[in-house]
Amino acid sequence: MKLNIAVLPGDGIGPEVTKQAIKALQAIALEFDHSFSFTHAPVGAIAIDETGNPLPEETLDVCEATDAILFGAIGDPKYDNNPDAKVRPEQGLLRLRKSLGLFANIRPVKAYDTLIEKSPLKKDIIQGTDISIYRELTGGIYFGEKFLSEDGNTASDLCLYTKTEIERIAHLAFKAAQTRKNKVTLVDKANVLESSRLWRKVVTEIAKDYPEVTLDFLFVDNAAMQMILNPNQFDVILTENMFGDIISDEASVIGGSIGLLASASVGDKYAMFEPIHGSYPQATGKGIANPIASILSAAMLLDHFDLTEEAAVIRKAVEKSLLLNITTPDLNTEHTVSTSKVGDFIADYISNPNDSNLNFSNIHLGQSTII
Ligand SMILES: NC(=O)C1=CN([C@@H]2O[C@H](COP(=O)(O)OP(=O)(O)OC[C@H]3O[C@@H](n4cnc5c(N)ncnc54)[C@H](O)[C@@H]3O)[C@@H](O)[C@H]2O)C=CC1
Numbered sequence: 561m562k563l564n565i566a567v568l569p570g571d572g573i574g575p576e577v578t579k580q581a582i583k584a585l586q587a588i589a590l591e592f593d594h595s596f597s598f599t600h601a602p603v604g605a606i607a608i609d610e611t612g613n614p615l616p617e618e619t620l621d622v623c624e625a626t627d628a629i630l631f632g633a634i635g636d637p638k639y640d641n642n643p644d645a646k647v648r649p650e651q652g653l654l655r656l657r658k659s660l661g662l663f664a665n666i667r668p669v670k671a672y673d674t675l676i677e678k679s680p681l682k683k684d685i686i687q688g689t690d691i692s693i694y695r696e697l698t699g700g701i702y703f704g705e706k707f708l709s710e711d712g713n714t715a716s717d718l719c720l721y722t723k724t725e726i727e728r729i730a731h732l733a734f735k736a737a738q739t740r741k742n743k744v745t746l747v748d749k750a751n752v753l754e755s756s757r758l759w760r761k762v763v764t765e766i767a768k769d770y771p772e773v774t775l776d777f778l779f780v781d782n783a784a785m786q787m788i789l790n791p792n793q794f795d796v797i798l799t800e801n802m803f804g805d806i807i808s809d810e811a812s813v814i815g816g817s818i819g820l821l822a823s824a825s826v827g828d829k830y831a832m833f834e835p836i837h838g839s840y841p842q843a844t845g846k847g848i849a850n851p852i853a854s855i856l857s858a859a860m861l862l863d864h865f866d867l868t869e870e871a872a873v874i875r876k877a878v879e880k881s882l883l884l885n886i887t888t889p890d891l892n893t894e895h896t897v898s899t900s901k902v903g904d905f906i907a908d909y910i911s912n913p914n915d916s917n918l919n920f921s922n923i924h925l926g927q928s929t930i931i
């Protein structure tokens with residue numbers, strides 16, 4: 561298959577983790593005789609530095625002209641620490657999602673058997689966890705009208721949803737549940753928010769089209785607690801933009817690190833693949849960022865084009881790296897391996913899974929971190 565992929569590495573650790581995902585895709589292309597090309601474009605703080613715009617027109621053009629987008633991360637402390645900044649890196653990502661109509665963000669959460677001892681949560685609670693979070697991505701409070709009074713003392717952000725926005729992602733969530741354990745949990749705050757009551761009404765109506773799927777409701781505050789107490793109760797979680805953002809970072813604790821959680825942002829026409837984490841600025845250039853979230857996002861990209869065997873090969877290589885403890889310090893404090901070495905191992909394993917010369921013992925060598 562021929563795929564032209566837009567690569568938007570962004571800021572902080574974005575470029576270094578995205579580079580590892582590209583290595584994995586290149587190894588897949590070689591093994592399976594595909595032709596993948598990569599077109600890089602700026603977004604976020606780096607794009608502001610270059611052009612004054614966090615999402616330059618040229619970047620959007622590249623995204624629209626390619627088959628899929630591989631996104632890194634955006635964000636920079638110089639904006640985080642300046643509440644008065646008028647232009648912000650995050651606007652680049654939000655505009656990109658909106659412009660491309662990427663209304664559904666799918667975030668798989670899994671407890672890896674090999675990492676179960678490393679999670680701060682109890683083994684018997686998290687074992688077997690397999691959740692798919694369907695987060696609405698182009699509506700709600702992140703996109704509603706913003707207000708700041710002239711004296712700077714009053715501010716608001718509107719949380720607005722339409723029936724159509726709820727319906728389209730709800731259908732995707734129910735369809736996903738049909739291929740899984742036939743359960744959808746709608747996470748909302750319908751005891752307080754009018755927008756959440758609309759979600760309940762619309763989703764309850766849609767559930768009638770999927771009689772074999774059980775629909776449950778949880779208020780988001782309780783859901784946050786249940787995620788830690790009993791994550792195995794969840795199959796598909798359906799929720800609005802901000803709740804999905806927050807609850808999925810929380811859920812990453814189950815897997816052992818946010819550096820493992822990938823996502824697919826899809827719409828009717830375009831698709832983008834992005835780790836759920838941010839630009840982790842403290843780690844920039846240190847070789848300590850876990851590239852697996854980005855690499856697994858590349859696997860989701862392949863799934864999107866029905867290259868399921870290829871995606872499975874990437875996941876197998878990732879699992880092998882975890883099994884052999886070839887991991888960054890977020891998962892392994894003894895013999896940590898650098899971002900690029902983890903990427904090298906995964907790409908090599910894709911190419912030569914049975915090669916006894918796959919010299920991962922060299923990767924450890926007893927040192928604390930190799931860059
Ligand atoms: N999709 C995106 O581009 C996102 C961008 N951001 C932006 O990123 C910047 C930093 O935000 P934070 O709240 O610190 O979130 P963050 O996700 O960048 O980092 C939070 C913590 O998660 C861990 N972490 C994140 N990625 C990791 C990785 N690959 N490997 C190992 N550990 C990892 C680190 O302990 C880090 O301190 C901000 O400017 C924020 O706006 C935040 C979230 C998503």
Ligand SMILES: CC(C)CC(=O)C(=O)O
Nearest residue numbers: 650653654702805836838
């Ligand atoms: C700009 C933010 C909404 C990014 C984020 O935290 C996310 O999408 O997970």
Ligand SMILES: [Mg+2]
Nearest residue numbers: 805806809836
């Ligand atoms: Mg987030």
